Each structure stands twice: as C-alpha cells, then as structure tokens.
Amino acid sequence: MTEPKVLLVDGMALLFRGFYANAYGGYIRKTKAGLPTNAVFGFVKYLFDACRTFEPTHIVCCWDMGSKTFRTDKFADYKGNRPEAPADLVPQFDLVKEVVDGLNIPNIGMIGYEADDCIGTLSKQLGAHMDVYVLTGDHDMLQLVDERVKVVIMKKGPSNYAVYDSEALLEEKQLTPKQFIDLKGLIGDTSDNYPGVKGIGEKTATKLLVEYDSIDGILDNLHALPKGVRAKIEADIEMLHLCRELATIYCEAPVSCSPEECLWRPDHSKIASLFERLEFNSLVKDMSKLVLSVS
Numbered sequence: 001m002t003e004p005k006v007l008l009v010d011g012m013a014l015l016f017r018g019f020y021a022n023a024y025g026g027y028i029r030k031t032k033a034g035l036p037t038n039a040v041f042g043f044v045k046y047l048f049d050a051c052r053t054f055e056p057t058h059i060v061c062c063w064d065m066g067s068k069t070f071r072t073d074k075f076a077d078y079k080g081n082r083p084e085a086p087a088d089l090v091p092q093f094d095l096v097k098e099v100v101d102g103l104n105i106p107n108i109g110m111i112g113y114e115a116d117d118c119i120g121t122l123s124k125q126l127g128a129h130m131d132v133y134v135l136t137g138d139h140d141m142l143q144l145v146d147e148r149v150k151v152v153i154m155k156k157g158p159s160n161y162a163v164y165d166s167e168a169l170l171e172e173k174q175l176t177p178k179q180f181i182d183l184k185g186l187i188g189d190t191s192d193n194y195p196g197v198k199g200i201g202e203k204t205a206t207k208l209l210v211e212y213d214s215i216d217g218i219l220d221n222l223h224a225l226p227k228g229v230r231a232k233i234e235a236d237i238e239m240l241h242l243c244r245e246l247a248t249i250y251c252e253a254p255v256s257c258s259p260e261e262c263l264w265r266p267d268h269s270k271i272a273s274l275f276e277r278l279e280f281n282s283l284v285k286d287m288s289k290l291v292l293s294v295s
Contacts, residue, residue, distance in 0.1 A: 006056055008133070009061040023038055028088045074245060079193055110255050116249045132150070134152060138153075182209055182215045183206065184243065185241075195243065
C-alpha cells in the first residue's frame, strides 16, 4: 500500500509557464476550430511530469480568483504592475479548469484570497493526514515548509525541480520557513509590487535575520545596527510592517478539501475523449501510462 501523499498545484504558475514555454517564435497551438490551447497543453505536460516524479495519491489544484483580494484592500498597488494577460491566454483560464475537472482533480479558489492562501490552508488541513508537496514556481511558498510539507519549485527544463524541506531551506538560504516572511517584509517583492525597506537587499536582510531571528528582534536591537541600516529601517518602519503582512500567506482561508475529495481516480476513457476534443494526441500515450500506474 502506497503511503498517501497530496500534490497541491499552483494552477496559475503552471498555466503561465505552459503558455510561455509553448509560444516560441510567436506560434500558438490552436485546435482546428481556432481555440488557443498552448497554455493548457503545457499545463498538462507539467502536471503529468510532476505526477510521474512525485507519485501523489491525492491532487488538488488551486487558483487565483481575480485581482482584488484582502491584500489590495491593505495596499492598493499590490500586484498593480502586472500587465494584462495575453489575448491568446484569456480563453484558456476557463478551459484549464474544465480540463482539471476532466482529470478528476478538484479546482479550488476563493474570491478575496490568492491561490497561495488556499494552498497554505489546505497544506495545514491535509498535512494532518498525509505528506504534502506544493508544486509552484513561486519562492513565496517556502514559508509553508513544515514537518509534513515540502515545497517543490519548478526550474527551467522538464523534470527539473528543487525540493525544499526545512533542512534544505536552512542549508541553501540560511533561513527557517517563518523567517522567509520577514525576509520579504524587509526586501519587498518586485513581482508583487510591494517595496519593503528602501535600500535593504537580500544579503543584508538575511544577515540581520540570522543575527536577530525576526523583524521584531531587529527592531528591538536597532541601537546595535550600523548607522546607515538603522536609518533605512527607521525611515520605512510602517512600510516594513505592512510588507510583512502582505508577504504572509493566510492559512485560514474559507476553503476545505477532505482526503476523500482529492483522492486521484483518473478515468481513462473520460480523459482520452477530452484530449481528443482538444487535439492533444501526443499526450494520450503519456496519460495512458500514467493512469495505468495510478490504477
């Protein structure tokens, strides 16, 4: 009997990666009827590769549900630098959820929260029952690493993953999962468009956290910091507290999924007809092998 293990998938991370990996030279894969499918095709390839690599018994896919969340209420510019989605990607947002549903995998998202919050919440719920693997390209998720939670960062190229548990995190980054939140509070995040403390980079922030453990520890020891560093922190202290809040994944979002609901039971004929309709002929063989190994 295989030990139960759940794969929590950051849907948008896989979909965007799939879109750009399969849009080289301006060519966009489309069905004969003209429906763009390159992002969904890439998404399925990445998902199947992760399933072969990590052999989950359970899978859940989490999604962002629009740009307005409790974080934009706190900081209007949060993610305000994101460009509009490419026109060929837009129709694939609904299509990918239909495909995930067709794979017998639950789609989970909640208006007002990000996929990260849903993943964080489910990692706590499902981590009570089994090992959890979070599949993403987003280093923000490293704060979720726990005794039963590993974060799998997708790197360039197929089957190329960095798998982080607490030991790997400490060895590579010198930080604990919790300190990752404070790191983001200090340095900000350009992709999420919040600034942190002006003039404090990752090297300085990591050094401060190694020495003083947390933002609170740093603030308690401002008198001991080099004059320049202290001046930067004092000048941006309100922003520092706000950025720490923005960086914190909220693990009590109003979502839930029981182990029974996310046990992966792929239906071969259902998936085959879905792939036929989308003209994903090259994926049918992949799918057949994978489904046989799961059954």
